[in-house]
Amino acid sequence: MIRTESGLYRGFQQNNAKNLELELRIDVNGNRPLMIISGDIFSKTIPKKYLWSFLFTKVKRKVTNNRIELTSKQGKFSSNSNKFSEIIVNIHTKRDQIEAEVNLKRARGTDLQFICIRKSESFRKIIIENDYEEDVKKFPVNKEIEIIAPNNKKIKFSIQRALFDAGIELALGEAGSNAVPIKFAISPEHMHYYWTESELHNAMIHHFSKWEDKPQWIVWMFSASRYEDPSYMGIMFHGLRGNHRQACAVFHKSIAEKKLQLYISVHELGHCFNLQHPWEKTGTSCSSSLSWMNYPWNYVKSKRLTPSKKWFWNAFRFQFDKSELSHIRHGFRNEVIFGGSEFVGGIASKILKNPSQKSSFISKNKSGLQLRLDIPRDKKEFIFGEPIVVELKLFTESNRKIEVHSLKSNSNLMNRCLHPKYEFVQIAICNCEQANQIKNYRPLFKPFLSLNKTKIDKCSPIYESAYIGFGQDGFYFKNSGKYSLCASYRALDGSIIISNILEIEIPEPKEDNKKIAKLLLDDEQGELLYLKGSDSRYLSKGNDAIDKLITQHSTHPFNVYTKFIKGYNLGREFKFFRKDNLIGIRKPKITEAEDLLSSVEELSTKKGEGIDNISLYETMIHHAKIEINAAKIEINAKHKEKAYKLRDRMINIFRNEKKLNNNVMNSIENQIEKILDQEN
Structure with missing residues (x-):
C-alpha cells in the first residue's frame, strides 16, 4: 500500500502526438497538505521548452484496493488557450515505483493523458550557490543552529530545513560554498569596508558560476559583512535585462542574533521565490502573519494592539503561511522560478x-x-x-x-x-x-x-x-x-x-538630439544611472557611452547626470575581482571626483538647470565625505580645508540662491557639521 503519494512526478503524453512532457506536483498528504495538484507542461524537444502551467484546488481523494483516485474540477491555468474542466489522477505501485495516470479533461475537445513516475517527496528542487566573505563566520545553508522555539523549546534548524518543510529540496551547486577572501587584498586603511549596490551587482555576475541571463532553478546567496547603509540587514536583487530574483545577500555584521541571521536568510530566499511581505498583500501597515516573510517587529496579534517582536517570536513556528506555501509549491512556473516574472x-x-x-x-x-x-x-x-x-x-x-x-x-x-x-x-x-x-x-x-x-x-x-x-x-x-x-x-x-x-x-526630439539620447538609452547606461556608477567590466559598454557623451558633447544638458554618476562612483572605493580571485580595491580617485562633482554643483545653481535640490544636497554631502576621508588617508590638511570651503558654499547655495526655509537650512547645516566632525 502507498504510504504517501504527495511529491514530484515526471512523465510524457500518451495520446495524440505524444509530444508533451509533464512535471506533476501532488499535494494531498504528508507535511501540511494543501489538497492541490499542479503541473508544468513542456514540449518534448531538445532542449525542452516550457509551455504553460495548471493548478487544481480542493482535490478529492478516494482509495480503492491498491489504487488511489484524485479528482478536482477547480482549475486555474496560465494560458487561456489551454483550459480543462477536470483532472483525474489514478495512482498505483508498479515495479516498486509509484506511477500516476493523469487525465486532463476538456469540456470540449481532446483530453490530454500522461503517465508519470514519482521522482521525489519534495515538490520542487533548487540549487543554491552560497558564497561568503572570509571575515564573516561561515553560515552555510545546511548548517543547523540551536534556536528557541515557542514554549521555550530548543530545536536545531537550518535554511535547508526551512525550505524542506515547505516542500522544496535544496542542494548545493557544483561551486559549493566558497569564501570571498576580502581581507587578504585590503590595505589597513580599508579594513572597515562595506558593500554597495554597484559592488553587489558586480560580485553576483563574477562569483555566481551558474549565472545565466534566463529563468532557472539556481539562486546565489552571499553572506556578507555589512552594507553601506546600516539599516540594511538583507537584500534581494535582480539580474540584468529583465531576469528577476536571481540573488540575495545577508549582512551578518548588522545582525547580532544567529536566529535573526537564519530568519533573514530564509526571508530573502522567499523574495527570490517571488513572495511578498504580508502587509504588501493586504495594504496594511502591520501584519498578523506568523511567517518567514513578515518582519518580527511588524507583527500584531490584533488591530487593537501595537506591533511586538516578542509576541512574534513566542508564537512563530518557523514556517511560511498557507498562501505562501501554496505559491512556493504550486505557483505557475514563471511566477516562482528564479529569473521569472515579478508580482x-x-x-x-x-x-x-x-x-x-x-x-x-x-x-x-x-x-x-x-x-x-x-x-x-x-x-x-x-x-x-x-x-x-x-x-x-x-x-x-x-x-x-x-x-x-x-x-x-x-x-x-x-x-x-x-x-x-x-x-x-x-x-x-x-x-x-x-x-x-x-x-x-x-x-x-x-x-x-x-x-x-x-x-x-x-x-x-x-x-x-x-x-x-x-x-x-x-x-x-x-x-x-x-x-x-x-x-x-x-x-x-x-x-x-x-x-x-x-x-x-x-x-x-530633433534628429541630432535623438542620436545623443541613444547614448543614454541602452540597458547598461540605465543600470549605471540606477547604481550611481560602477567600475564593473560587465558594464563597460555603458561606461564607454557615458564617456563619449562627456567628451564629445561636453555642453549637452545630459552631462549634469553623467558627471554626477561618474563623480559619485570615482569618489568612493570599488571592490573588483582579481585574476587570483582575491578582491582588490580601487581607491577613490579624489581629483577626478572633485572636478566632476564641482561641475555638477556649478551647473545646478542656475535656475531651471542641473539636478534637483535634494540630489544636489546629496552630491555635496558625498563630496564633503570624499574630502574628509581623503584627509584621513593622506593626512593632508588641504582636503580638510576643501571640506570646510564646501560647507560654506553649500550653505550659501541653499540659503541665498535656492532660498530654502530656515527649518530645512537647519537640517542641512546639522548634517554637514556631522560630516566635518568625523575628521576630528
Missing part, C-alpha cells in the same frame, strides 16, 4: 486606471498625512532621453506630531523611506500615448530593513527625490509623449496616502 500591482496603478477611486482612499485616511509628487523646482519639461527624477514630499497641516517610518541612516532633511526602492512608497507610470499602458516603477533591489520612527508636524515635512527612469522593466520613459504619474504611501496606521496625479511631457 505587479499596487494602489497607485489603480488610481491611474480609475482616478475616481482616489476619494475613497482620502475618506479612509485617518493618519492626517498628505503626499505630494512633483518634478524638480523650475523644471519646465524633460528632454527626450533625459533621466527622469521626481520629488516626494510627505507633510501634514496638523499641529500635532504624527509618527512616520524612518531608517536608521536618515538625516533630518531626507527620509529614505519615501524612496520607491523601499516598500512604503509605490509610483505608477502611465504612458498616455500607448493605450494608457500602466506600469509600477520597480527597483532592482529589495532590502530587509531595520526601521525606526520619526515624527513630523506642519513645520517639519520630509522630502526625497528618486530617479525612476530605469528599473526591472528597463527604461520607463523610452518614448516621447505624455505620461501621468501617481504615488502612494503606506502610513504606520495602515492608511494609504494617495498623491496628486503628476503630468509629464517629453517632446519629440
Whole structure:
C-alpha cells in the first residue's frame, strides 16, 4: 500500500502526438497538505521548452484496493488557450515505483493523458550557490543552529530545513560554498569596508558560476559583512535585462542574533521565490502573519494592539503561511522560478486606471498625512532621453506630531523611506500615448530593513527625490509623449496616502538630439544611472557611452547626470575581482571626483538647470565625505580645508540662491557639521 503519494512526478503524453512532457506536483498528504495538484507542461524537444502551467484546488481523494483516485474540477491555468474542466489522477505501485495516470479533461475537445513516475517527496528542487566573505563566520545553508522555539523549546534548524518543510529540496551547486577572501587584498586603511549596490551587482555576475541571463532553478546567496547603509540587514536583487530574483545577500555584521541571521536568510530566499511581505498583500501597515516573510517587529496579534517582536517570536513556528506555501509549491512556473516574472500591482496603478477611486482612499485616511509628487523646482519639461527624477514630499497641516517610518541612516532633511526602492512608497507610470499602458516603477533591489520612527508636524515635512527612469522593466520613459504619474504611501496606521496625479511631457526630439539620447538609452547606461556608477567590466559598454557623451558633447544638458554618476562612483572605493580571485580595491580617485562633482554643483545653481535640490544636497554631502576621508588617508590638511570651503558654499547655495526655509537650512547645516566632525 502507498504510504504517501504527495511529491514530484515526471512523465510524457500518451495520446495524440505524444509530444508533451509533464512535471506533476501532488499535494494531498504528508507535511501540511494543501489538497492541490499542479503541473508544468513542456514540449518534448531538445532542449525542452516550457509551455504553460495548471493548478487544481480542493482535490478529492478516494482509495480503492491498491489504487488511489484524485479528482478536482477547480482549475486555474496560465494560458487561456489551454483550459480543462477536470483532472483525474489514478495512482498505483508498479515495479516498486509509484506511477500516476493523469487525465486532463476538456469540456470540449481532446483530453490530454500522461503517465508519470514519482521522482521525489519534495515538490520542487533548487540549487543554491552560497558564497561568503572570509571575515564573516561561515553560515552555510545546511548548517543547523540551536534556536528557541515557542514554549521555550530548543530545536536545531537550518535554511535547508526551512525550505524542506515547505516542500522544496535544496542542494548545493557544483561551486559549493566558497569564501570571498576580502581581507587578504585590503590595505589597513580599508579594513572597515562595506558593500554597495554597484559592488553587489558586480560580485553576483563574477562569483555566481551558474549565472545565466534566463529563468532557472539556481539562486546565489552571499553572506556578507555589512552594507553601506546600516539599516540594511538583507537584500534581494535582480539580474540584468529583465531576469528577476536571481540573488540575495545577508549582512551578518548588522545582525547580532544567529536566529535573526537564519530568519533573514530564509526571508530573502522567499523574495527570490517571488513572495511578498504580508502587509504588501493586504495594504496594511502591520501584519498578523506568523511567517518567514513578515518582519518580527511588524507583527500584531490584533488591530487593537501595537506591533511586538516578542509576541512574534513566542508564537512563530518557523514556517511560511498557507498562501505562501501554496505559491512556493504550486505557483505557475514563471511566477516562482528564479529569473521569472515579478508580482505587479499596487494602489497607485489603480488610481491611474480609475482616478475616481482616489476619494475613497482620502475618506479612509485617518493618519492626517498628505503626499505630494512633483518634478524638480523650475523644471519646465524633460528632454527626450533625459533621466527622469521626481520629488516626494510627505507633510501634514496638523499641529500635532504624527509618527512616520524612518531608517536608521536618515538625516533630518531626507527620509529614505519615501524612496520607491523601499516598500512604503509605490509610483505608477502611465504612458498616455500607448493605450494608457500602466506600469509600477520597480527597483532592482529589495532590502530587509531595520526601521525606526520619526515624527513630523506642519513645520517639519520630509522630502526625497528618486530617479525612476530605469528599473526591472528597463527604461520607463523610452518614448516621447505624455505620461501621468501617481504615488502612494503606506502610513504606520495602515492608511494609504494617495498623491496628486503628476503630468509629464517629453517632446519629440530633433534628429541630432535623438542620436545623443541613444547614448543614454541602452540597458547598461540605465543600470549605471540606477547604481550611481560602477567600475564593473560587465558594464563597460555603458561606461564607454557615458564617456563619449562627456567628451564629445561636453555642453549637452545630459552631462549634469553623467558627471554626477561618474563623480559619485570615482569618489568612493570599488571592490573588483582579481585574476587570483582575491578582491582588490580601487581607491577613490579624489581629483577626478572633485572636478566632476564641482561641475555638477556649478551647473545646478542656475535656475531651471542641473539636478534637483535634494540630489544636489546629496552630491555635496558625498563630496564633503570624499574630502574628509581623503584627509584621513593622506593626512593632508588641504582636503580638510576643501571640506570646510564646501560647507560654506553649500550653505550659501541653499540659503541665498535656492532660498530654502530656515527649518530645512537647519537640517542641512546639522548634517554637514556631522560630516566635518568625523575628521576630528
